[in-house]
Amino acid sequence: MKNTYLICRKEVRSYFVSPIAYAVLALFAFLFGGLAFFPAVRELVRYGMQAQMQGQPISLNDQIIRPLLGFASTISLFLIPLITMRLFAEEKRSGTMELLLTSPVRDMEIILGKWIGALILYISVLAMSALNISFLFAWGKPDLKPVLVAYLGLILQGGCLLAIGAFISSLTRNQIVAGGVTFFVCLILYLLSWFTQFDSGLAPQVINYLSIVTHFENFSKGVVDSKDVIFYLSMIFFSLFITSRSMESLRWRS
């Protein structure tokens, strides 16, 4: 436990002393704030008044916050590779892996520490969006609960993709390769739900189930379905487990 904490703290620190954290935060702030939040609020002001006059006030939750957080979930798919690419690849390249693997620390403690560190950066990225959303609370009266549930979904989805990214990073000593492959995998997982949109049958259903995005939909509606939670948690466990296998194989191959 102590070792996990040490490694996690080291990861978070090295994110924030390197430009990576700031690049990710700035990119997200620009994409989310500039391209989604600002136009959404402008539309809200314009149509909000019309709707008010027609006696049908728009729902902040359904019409503004939900699509915004859906957008956040999509952007995060593309930020994940930036966060995870260096996790193991960098340590392998610079030789610091030797320090970790010859210290009295279990492999799983290293992996968990790194994953939690990455998750903390991801959560701080999400916090940027929460900053924007909080303005809606200042001037409107949206429901808090569905927003929190959506954030829970975002964190679970992110945790899942981060675990996959960590695994891919553990396969190579080249950060760029790790980042590229992770991006590709994220893209596939994102597109899986599209492929199966016009098809129904067992195979498309299975593929659809594997799509990371499908499981976020319920969360974005403010619904916590145990099916989705289990999907995310099991994906996280599975990915972290194969990461530990991959680290084990490092010892046999290197």
Next chain:
Amino acid sequence: MIKVEGLTKRYARTVAVDNISFEVEKGQIVGFLGPNGAGKTTTMRVLTCFLPPSAGTANVAGFDVLASPLEVKKRIGYLPETPPLYPEMEVTEYLTFAGRLKGISSGDIASRVDDVTGKCALGEVRNKLIAKLSKGYRQRVGLAQAIIHNPEVLILDEPTSGLDPKQIIEIRDLLKALAPDHTIILSTHILSEVEHSCERVIIISEGRLVAIDSVANLTNRLRGSESVSIEVEAAAGKPAPGEVQVRLEQVSGVSRVVAKEPRDSRLTFEVESLSGRHIRADLARSVVEAGWNLSELRPVGLSLEEIFLQLTTAEKKNEPKAAEGGKK
């Protein structure tokens, strides 16, 4: 303290270490010597639980590397070939991280960091980023990291590479100071390094153990006959080189006298004895009785370089035959 039996490490196509056995006693400094690619680093990595052995056992401080790696790791300090440093950290911060990872409690860590920064002469750079340090300092930070938890066994892969002569001497002294209660294995390609700081030498070549002995014994073992360098001072052309050579050849037990180029009117000869004969006393008496000035009489041992070459090239001569046998 360290016991290795039949250790073998195979990679996909190559055998990096082939059936090596050796033992190291507590408090010894052992030099690990071999040409590049001989399997030094691989053996060290097995001892530090970084790599598992393909066959054989390795036992460190009473714990097997496969059965209880965590216990072994607690008792080992390891400096890999490239020091495992995080460039974005400051020296103290890095040492704190490494020390905590190795199980030092948060209460003791500050004093341990102070201790090793002192020992490794890192005081001036303690608050500098590792990325800004020179190679020599990085090497020392790596060493500090290896000794921070006061391990029973120290495994150092080329600890003096990249250091200037003054720093090398400092590291040597540091290792000697650590020796009484630490067992140290160090690998190096600088042979004089071994002569200076190690009590025992393990020479491996192409994955196989070639020799394991003390430095003095190795030198003796390979030196059948005694070889002496003798220097006679000449003044005003006397004695003539030929005269000296003849007189030296007459000493009993001498098999060969080779005259060297005279320098500053000093005549130098290299005298070889018949095997098993001690000739130094007789040589000295012979020169002095002739009324000449004996200015130097020095046994010429085989240097470690020569021993090393002899052992590793002898190994190579046998190699083609073995390889052919394998193909058939």
